[in-house]
Amino acid sequence: MEIRPYGDTLHDGAVQMSFTLPVPMSPEAKEAAKQLVHRMGFQSVSVVHMADAGEGFSFMVVYAKTDAMVDFSTISVPQVSAVQLSFYGVNAYIRREIGRKVVVLGACTGTDAHTVGLDAIMNMKGYAGEYGLERYPEMVAHNLGSQVPNETLISRAIELGADALLVSQVVTQKDVHIPNLTELVELVEAEGLRDRLVLICGGPRLSHELAIELGYDAGFGSGTLPPHVASFIVQEMVRRGIK
Amino acid sequence: MEIRPYGDTLHDGAVQMSFTLPVPMSPEAKEAAKQLVHRMGFQSVSVVHMADAGEGFSFMVVYAKTDAMVDFSTISVPQVSAVQLSFYGVNAYIRREIGRKVVVLGACTGTDAHTVGLDAIMNMKGYAGEYGLERYPEMVAHNLGSQVPNETLISRAIELGADALLVSQVVTQKDVHIPNLTELVELVEAEGLRDRLVLICGGPRLSHELAIELGYDAGFGSGTLPPHVASFIVQEMVRRGIK
Amino acid sequence: MGKINLDEKKIGHARSAATRIALSLQEFIAEHTTVAVERTVARLFGIDGVDGEGVPLPNLVVEDIVRGGGISRGAAYYIANACVALGATPLQVAVQVAEGRLALTTLPREQQGVEAFIAQLAEIALQKITERRRQREDYLAEHGEGRQPYLYVIVATGNIYEDVTQAKAAVRAGADIIAVIRTTGQSLLDYVPYGATTEGFGGTYATQQNFRIMRAALDEVGQEHKKYVRLVNYASGLCMPEIAAIGALERLDMMLNDALYGILFRDINMQRTLVDQHFSRLINGYAGIIINTGEDNYLTTADAYESAHTVLASQFINEQLAHLANIPDEQIGLGHAFEMDPDIEDGLLLEIAQAAMARQIFPRAPLKYMPPTKHMTGNIFKGQVMNAMFNLTSVLTKQGIHLLGMMTEAIHTPFLQDRYLALESARYVMNTARNLGDEIAFVAGGKIESRANEVLGQALLLLQEVEKTGLMEAIEAGIFADVKRGRFGGKGLAGVVKKAPDYMNPFPALLASRHLQTK
Amino acid sequence: MGKINLDEKKIGHARSAATRIALSLQEFIAEHTTVAVERTVARLFGIDGVDGEGVPLPNLVVEDIVRGGGISRGAAYYIANACVALGATPLQVAVQVAEGRLALTTLPREQQGVEAFIAQLAEIALQKITERRRQREDYLAEHGEGRQPYLYVIVATGNIYEDVTQAKAAVRAGADIIAVIRTTGQSLLDYVPYGATTEGFGGTYATQQNFRIMRAALDEVGQEHKKYVRLVNYASGLCMPEIAAIGALERLDMMLNDALYGILFRDINMQRTLVDQHFSRLINGYAGIIINTGEDNYLTTADAYESAHTVLASQFINEQLAHLANIPDEQIGLGHAFEMDPDIEDGLLLEIAQAAMARQIFPRAPLKYMPPTKHMTGNIFKGQVMNAMFNLTSVLTKQGIHLLGMMTEAIHTPFLQDRYLALESARYVMNTARNLGDEIAFVAGGKIESRANEVLGQALLLLQEVEKTGLMEAIEAGIFADVKRGRFGGKGLAGVVKKAPDYMNPFPALLASRHLQTK
């Protein structure tokens, strides 16, 4: 099934756009905006608003129609492969399949100080009505908080016998999270811990796809709830025979 | 000079977009949005928001970076070629160069009932601090109002000995204005009046470029003021020797 | 609320001036009928359908009577007369007329039983309308009236099926009311198009079939969401009463109904449309349909600051004209709008003053509040904020019918996403400020109160002037919307007919005398 | 305004509890210094620059003194001592230390004239600061103070030159205040980076050179637009007083200055940063720099409804701590924020209550009001509306320093167009609602008033509790922002030093005793 954006008629391809051009507001700037959007492959390009954004910049609002289509039937999204269990389900699963407490370590690494997301997953009080991992009777959850260097996280993981590492990265400006996340995987591998650890990262601009690409077992984005993460950890442990 | 959209770094190509897809909200819909924007030639595509817009539609907000550039030095915009005169300037010009009153007829043609734009140009009281053409002592301006059939406009033009016709078209949905504007030119030509008339159209979605394409002498869009129009009329008359 | 300290005496004077204006107009109206009124009678008698060329049967029937010189006696008489004479139904009679086999005015007159037959046909018509009204009341009893301000959005794709998709999506996003905008130019047609239509410009044809399709769709999605979704269309125009009748038969819930709109913005002849309006309002009132008046439009051609009082004056007149058509306050959706120049310092205070004043002067009317339109530009991001201020003002001053502003107002009729975003924004603002109106008071003698009293005072002066000259004369002088219209200008004058002494139309008396109970 | 009927007695009690809390903390502060304080003294004595490895000279000097075991006597003494001994300037001394040619603690002590020399160096430093302050006052005299709420936007490209472009564009679009956000992590550096920088993440390094570059750019664009554009940077962090000093020398106008922010959100040791804070505030106060406190941040980790009173309690404490650092009310930009869950019914009423209450309790403070951030999502169109409600609340309740919300808050640090659109929207809202605050009153005993009194009551109880336990203990118990921090945990504890009886620092006494006149 080929699909295309929809404004008020099926397949009309209607798209709203806005951007700034590094030239002063002028009829030429407007025309440049139009041509630019044409070059992106749009039709019926209409620059509906132009404003002087100051300092030799002009701001444009554009409506246009794209010819681009995607075949929706071919879309497949790599998804975290775990049966979705509840709080009770996860704990029962651990008792049944693992038979000991699962040790989980979380941290906002590098210079990241955004703990709210990780806390939402880990803290007792939980998030959006779901208890956090600290509340799971069959888990031992340690939240190391913010700005934790990768080295510290690993040494603490060894010390506490962690089964899973939960890494949060919220600041993604200029892709600052990529080298930091990569470094952790490299360090884990260098320590020979990769096989024994479930490696998870999360944050609003992260996706499962990116996580896999960087060598993690799973990645969680906006809207994640604690049981999503817990379900994955325990099933991944069993799948990989981490006992 | 090659230019490209600007977010926070020169040539970063940052563009904001939003559109609706005719598929229900789902991870696949989000992925489809991403792929679609990739197909439009964007990089670093980030679907920052997805919402259920109801009835099997999903709404997307996207930020992405385009590689497209335009060479700003090659941009040229067809522009109304007239020296910009003031109210006083126009009247003096008429007295000096034409030596008789210039007769102007305006109408919102077809089914268009949006008179505000045309009134802004023609009415006594004017618009944004500029007198309308009815106030110009050297002009005789007739505003026929709304929903005027092209035939009526032409017969009144003959009757009143018009030098210029001002046609307003505000409703442009499904390009309804194009056949209507085209018809007027054809009728004017059929009547053999084309040489004796300055033909002008205007409206918020019209451009000078489009007007020329449709066979008009000039087109005026948003933000037009009465003296812009008056300046063009009188200079065009002199250029073409309409006396 | 009732928080602004308004000069109650002035309100009283203004209302009585408006009553006298309406009454004096009513004299003229009572003496006239129009081709549209007569076509409406034909429709109510069950005449529907089109001939081979697509001309509606009601038009053919009325044209036949006009041709035969009988129109001043009214279509009701000739149709019933033919039925009695031929032992046929009105529809059968109409088909014969359409096929050129019958000229109604040529049949023998003054037969026995015609009057009784007319009464019978009228009764059947009113029963159908009553039944629709009952259906609505049942739905409302089931789901409740819903909370005001009602969120009202338009669909305007030109294609009724695409409209249905968009309307359902809107309801799922929180819309309470769906209006199907008419195609540009329909109001100038002197007939009502027929059947399901898919080709309109900037709107979709108002046809009985289209009404039916949308009604069914909204009932369906409403059931799912456990609410009654109100449907709106437009009566104003050359077919005012006919569309009112169709709306009554297809259970519309609100109709834009304002002769002044047609006069000023569509250049429809004032005599014609004022007569049409009265009959259309009688039908709307009886059907339990809320009328929406068009004062908001004045502020698109006139300045909202300078002309605020013309809106109020017109509301007073429209209220009284509606009362004369037996419409209760609860069905009078008086229009006004948030159209102040966004660059005015304290513009929001002026808007609040106007909206709160209207709320207070017309306490039971479900005020129809229009968003900023004129000052909207292609800057959708600023437009979104202007609409937010409008949403806030509406919930603050407890408006009834809240038309959602679209950030793309200056660009195109709404895309699905425009409507979605508008609804989301309105839901947010109205929820976060839900009871703000009850929690603040306007400072006595302050800017808001002074402005409201200023506007009231100017409106009173204007009404007193109109009372002196008469409404038609005032329109000729251009007091509303900065537009002047002549009494004998505009479209549709030819369709105005002075009633003969033996003129007959069963409906006005029936519609006006029986007042349906809302449960 | 003063419109909410607040319990004045409770306000009085709360303020005196806060005074006692501040005073008891002050005892601890008075006994300690830190490496950052001593580096600040070095900077004020004119020591600036870096060695071959990029290590700042103030760090090398203080490390040298620490190494020599002399830090409890204070850097002032050792630097001046060396100057007198070597007949050199502080900078020359520092260069020698940097080159490893000199160990300050090894020079002969107790020389004649050291104290006088210290006094002289201090005098020179204060003169420089005074001169900057005078410059600001001249500008303000020329262009006026401007109208509150001041529109405050951030630039955060990471590159100071790109920041300049964006800042100038923002001023042209109506910004009154420009804040250059620091690169992520800078607050944990125990030194101040040097020179012009072009590589930061989510912000730009705070360096003296960067301050200078931006200051010049804003003066330039300000002249063009005939206004004084205020410049902001951050003092909080491990270099709190150093950056305050640099800010004073480069004519910054406001500084984020709050030890609690560093403790709670940066895990900086509380002893360290509370001591640093006091000295930094003395400098800010003297320089005429408005401090901005960070209570708004609490609502990013704690719930805005539940924890509203912690914001107020913290404001009371911050006010008193600022007074102890000789900062007049007019320079105390207490922070708070519009962070209520947008889905709460009547959330706007709660926000108005909180903002109006703060305005009333701290009538002369230029309150710093933060926009919604936590509940902002990728839905920029809804975000734009949430920001509009915030803008409205701000102008309604007469806030002082208004941080503009960006519709892209949840996505990226602002693009040029985000800032442009935010400014446009704020200008519109604040203009259209300019005097609304004076035109409405809150209903007595209503939701707004009750909420304000509820929050005040809770804040008083909390302050009384904190007074009992002490502030540091309260932080250990996690009363602010739902975050617990230990007295001996966090970064920078090693840099805390108990003052020796012969500790010497000329600045506190001078800064606190002389109060510059604003014209």
Ligand code: B12
């Ligand atoms: C709160 C906040 C702060 C607080 C943080 C307090 C704290 N202790 O966390 C304070 C004020 C300290 C702060 C500071 C800064 N912030 Co900040 N901040 C935010 C804000 C407003 C909200 C973040 C938040 O709490 N979201 C709510 C949580 C619940 O959502 P979440 O993080 O997405 O988490 C969910 C999922 O992503 C997932 N998840 C997240 N982590 C993990 C980890 C694992 C293992 C798993 C499984 C799942 C998971 O599950 C969570 C629950 O569903 C955002 C803007 C916004 N609205 O998003 C900016 C934002 C994140 N901050 C930003 C920046 C730049 C900064 C600063 C550098 C400068 C500044 N602009 O102030 C500083 C320095 C911080 C640093 N070095 O890290 C930028 C980042 C830009 C980018 N894309 O890189 C943002 C987007 C704001 C902006 N537009 O500039 N910030």
Ligand code: B12
């Ligand atoms: C006011 C208004 C009305 C009023 C018109 C009153 C009147 N007597 O003019 C009323 C209420 C009657 C009305 C009705 C309808 N309208 Co209307 N209306 C508007 C509105 C809000 C403002 C238009 C306006 O007055 N602008 C101010 C003037 C000064 O600007 P302007 O027209 O651009 O004129 C300037 C220039 O363009 C130029 N110019 C214009 N004409 C000419 C002519 C010449 C010769 C020259 C030289 C220059 C020139 O100079 C002017 C001064 O600078 C717009 C939305 C918007 N904000 O733009 C919708 C809008 C134009 N309407 C629209 C529609 C669809 C309708 C309706 C069909 C249904 C409906 N949605 O209500 C009906 C039917 C009207 C019809 N058949 O024409 C659509 C059109 C969509 C499209 N692109 O096709 C719009 C965009 C709204 C929308 N988003 O749906 N409308």
Ligand SMILES: Cc1ncc(COP(=O)(O)O)c(C=O)c1O
């Ligand atoms: C009262 C009233 N009637 C009718 C209309 C629309 O009529 P038309 O379909 O003629 O554009 C409006 C438009 O806003 C209106 O306000």
Ligand SMILES: Cc1ncc(COP(=O)(O)O)c(C=O)c1O
């Ligand atoms: C009081 C205060 N200080 C400092 C900062 C920022 O500090 P950093 O540069 O450490 O992120 C903030 C951030 O909002 C703050 O509120």
